[in-house]
Structure formats: C-alpha cells, structure tokens
Amino acid sequence: MREGFSVYSHNLTTFLLAMIIAACLSVFILTIPPLIFGLYYMGYKASKMGSVSLTDLFQGFRLTVKSWIYFLVITVIVISVPSILHVILDYLNMSDIPAFIIVSLIFIFWSTLNFFCLAYAIPQIVGEGKGVFPAIKDSIRLVIKKFSTTIMVFISLTIITVLIGWIPVFGPLVVIPYQIITYSRAVIELSD
Numbered sequence: 055m056r057e058g059f060s061v062y063s064h065n066l067t068t069f070l071l072a073m074i075i076a077a078c079l080s081v082f083i084l085t086i087p088p089l090i091f092g093l094y095y096m097g098y099k100a101s102k103m104g105s106v107s108l109t110d111l112f113q114g115f116r117l118t119v120k121s122w123i124y125f126l127v128i129t130v131i132v133i134s135v136p137s138i139l140h141v142i143l144d145y146l147n148m149s150d151i152p153a154f155i156i157v158s159l160i161f162i163f164w165s166t167l168n169f170f171c172l173a174y175a176i177p178q179i180v181g182e183g184k185g186v187f188p189a190i191k192d193s194i195r196l197v198i199k200k201f202s203t204t205i206m207v208f209i210s211l212t213i214i215t216v217l218i219g220w221i222p223v224f225g226p227l228v229v230i231p232y233q234i235i236t237y238s239r240a241v242i243e244l245s246d
Contacts (some may be wrong), residue, residue, distance in 0.1 A: 055210060058236035061100045069231035072096060072111045087121035088114040091180050097234035098181030101242055113180075120179055124186045132168050136161040170208050171197050177241040200244045207240055 062069065076089040092114025100106045114121060136157050143153040175193040178184045184192065197204045211233050219229040 055207060055236055058101070058232060058239045061104065061239065062232050062235050064104065065096075065100050065106055068106055068108055069096065069100075069235075070227055071108055073227050073231060075108070075111060087125045088118045090114065090125075091117045091121040091176065093231065093234055094176045094238065095180040097231065097238040098177050098241070101235055101239040102181070117180060120186055124176065124179065124189075127186060127190070128168065128172065132161075132165045135164045170204070173197065173204065173208060173237050174241045174244075177238040181238060181241065182245075196241070196244055203240070203244065207236065211236060 072093060076093060079089055080086045089111065092111040095113040095117075096106045096110045099110055139160050140153065140157045143156060148156075171194050172190060173193065174196050175186075175189045178189040178192055179186060182189075215229050215233070219225040
C-alpha cells in the first residue's frame, strides 16, 4: 500500500485529470467499461514503470470487448444469487419487508465477496493480457493463495473509501486511482 501511495503521489495530476475525463466520457454508457479498463491500464503501467501519461487512459478502448464481457459476467454473478433468493422467498410467501431485508443483506455480502475475490482480475487482464475467464480464475487463486495479504489490503482500502470516498467529487477523485494502483501493484508483487 505504501508503494501504491508513492506511485500515486508521483502521478497525482495525471490520475486526477484521467478521472475527470473518464467521468465526463462515462455519460456515453458504452464507454464506461473501456474507461475503467483504461484507468486500470494506467494503474498497472504506473505500478510497473513508475509513470504514465494521460493518453494511457484510452488504452482501455483496445480492450472494449474484454471490458464488456467482464462487466456482463460480473453483473450476472453479482445479481444471480440475490435474484434466486428473492424468487425462493417469494415462492414461500414471505412478507415483503423481511424478504427485502434478507435479499438486501445477501446482496451486500455476495457482492462484497465477489469484489474481494475478483480484486486482481482487471489488473491481470489489462497488464498481463489474460482473457476474462482465466483472469477471474487466477484472481480467485491468488486471493486464496495470499489470503491474509489480500484481506488486509481489501479492508484497508475499504476503510479509506469509507473515510474519504463519500466526500462529493473530491473523494472518488482521490480514492479510486489509489485503489486501482494498489491492486495493480499487489498483482505485480503477489504474482511473483
């Protein structure tokens, strides 16, 4: 995390400008996954080489198909369990309020578990050129192999997000690039 902060501080202006550009271009819904992949490309490159340029943001468009496949797969995975649970609870005629609470809690737990297990997937796709499914599989393997390190990084970044990320405009501009760089750096270090 320290190295992630060091890399981030050396490229602060570039990442802030990239975040602003990505936020503006995200109004075109189709550009969201490639721009996220572009930010991860920047994070991986900065973690590996130390510096990036603003044009690196647009490298995500080279991976448009992979980015969309990844986001569709993750959406299906995240929504599947709570949706199935909702259907089961509806079939059992459970009242709406307890069913909503149960489904919401399961959704929060399930999505957190998925984001934890897939923390290293995008850096592997953009930085190491892996396919979507091999990257997902390797991310899960790496999380299991380096569980204690991953849990510490995940919890630390979650705490930082809770403390700073909620501040309008400033929070996401600061927190998201730091998370991206830290997870990218972790992939580089933990994969060795």
